[in-house]
Amino acid sequence: MKKSATTGSQPKQQRRSLLAKAGAFFAGIxxxxxENLSSEDVFKRMGAIALWTGFIFIIVWxxxxxxxxxxxxxxxxxxxxxxxxxxxxxxxxxxxxxDLKYWPRVLLVSGKIFLHYLILTxxxxxxxxxxxxxxxxxxxxxxxxxxxxxxxxxxxxFPYYAATKLGxxxxxxxFALWQLIALMLAAVATSRLALFATPGWINGTWAKIRPLNKxxxxxxxxxxxxxxxxxxxxxxxxxxxxxxxYSLYY
Numbered sequence: 001m002k003k004s005a006t007t008g009s010q011p012k013q014q015r016r017s018l019l020a021k022a023g024a025f026f027a028g029i030x031x032x033x034x035e036n037l038s039s040e041d042v043f044k045r046m047g048a049i050a051l052w053t054g055f056i057f058i059i060v061w062x063x064x065x066x067x068x069x070x071x072x073x074x075x076x077x078x079x080x081x082x083x084x085x086x087x088x089x090x091x092x093x094x095x096x097x098x099d100l101k102y103w104p105r106v107l108l109v110s111g112k113i114f115l116h117y118l119i120l121t122x123x124x125x126x127x128x129x130x131x132x133x134x135x136x137x138x139x140x141x142x143x144x145x146x147x148x149x150x151x152x153x154x155x156x157x158f159p160y161y162a163a164t165k166l167g168x169x170x171x172x173x174x175f176a177l178w179q180l181i182a183l184m185l186a187a188v189a190t191s192r193l194a195l196f197a198t199p200g201w202i203n204g205t206w207a208k209i210r211p212l213n214k215x216x217x218x219x220x221x222x223x224x225x226x227x228x229x230x231x232x233x234x235x236x237x238x239x240x241x242x243x244x245x246y247s248l249y250y
Contacts, residue, residue, distance in 0.1 A: 038134040038191065042220045045188045049139065053184055056143055057150045064154030070165050073157040102244070109240035110233075117179055117232055120145065121186045128190045131197040131209070142187045149176060160242050175242060178235035185228035192216040 036048035073079050128138030152158060153176070156168040193215060198204040210216050 037139065038131075038136075042188060042218070042224055045191060046185070046224070049142075049184055049188050052139075052143065053146055053180065056146050057180075060147045060150035061154040064151045065165055068151070068155045070156045072155050073152060074159075076157075079152060079157045079159060106237065106240045106244055109243050110236045113236040113239050113243075114233060117183070117236065120183060121228075121232070124183065124187050125190050125193065128187065128193045129195040130206075131194040132201055133199060136187075136191045136194055138187050138190065142183055145183065146180065149180060160246055171242075175235055175239040178231055178238065182228045182232035182235060185224050185231070189221045189225035189228060190217070192218070192221060 034048075036044040037052070039045050039048070124138040124141055126138075127141050128136045130137045149172075153168050153172045154165060156162050156165040158168060158171050158176075160171050162168040162171050195208060195210055195212070196206045197209045198206045
């Protein structure tokens with residue numbers, strides 16, 4: 001009888017051990033995401049912001065996927081201007097014969113898309129000059145953008161074809177994921193630009209935390225910033241090819 005009681009208690013102990021390990025694992029992830037967002041090490045900041053980005057995207061995507069109807073934002077300013085770039089009619093595909101304007105058309109649209117996201121990048125740069133507590137405003141702007149992106153993906157609101165709301169994830173991975181990564185790296189690389197800071201959102205006054213003539217960026221920050229621009233160029237070309245494939249002309 002003692003032997004069977006001991007044997008019966010082993011599965012409970014194993015389950016408790018697994019739960020404890022899982023709790024410790026997620027507690028470690030939360031600690032990394034919370035503490036390293038403003039770390040001196042740019043690569044620790046990359047890990048922290050990637051965790052926050054994934055968490056925000058998954059939660060907002062699930063809510064929009066379950067609660068909102070498909071295409072609810074189709075044709076709106078959100079999808080047509082922020083997440084949709086069209087190509088000029090003058091460069092449309094020919095009805096017959098070889099398409100000699102394909103690469104000029106793709107490169108033109110790629111340039112438009114790159115400039116579009118460059119404006120968002122500049123906004124992140126500017127907002128990163130301000131910090132509340134330990135969080136740069138550039139991060140806040142980026143996280144809001146991630147939430148909007150998750151809503152559009154969750155409702156299949158992209159102008160590019162996807163048969164279902166779940167299928168919109170494929171379109172997201174094909175181009176928008178890489179644009180998010182580029183913006184994320186740009187936010188991380190320039191977070192040390194913070195010029196003014198305040199202790200909290202409600203209480204506290206703004207104070208200058210670095211001299212104007214010192215940017216505060218290290219070599220690794222410029223390296224990550226270069227990666228951001230290279231990824232953004234590649235993502236812009238990928239989206240331009242989608243624009244051409246689906247004939248999204250204005």
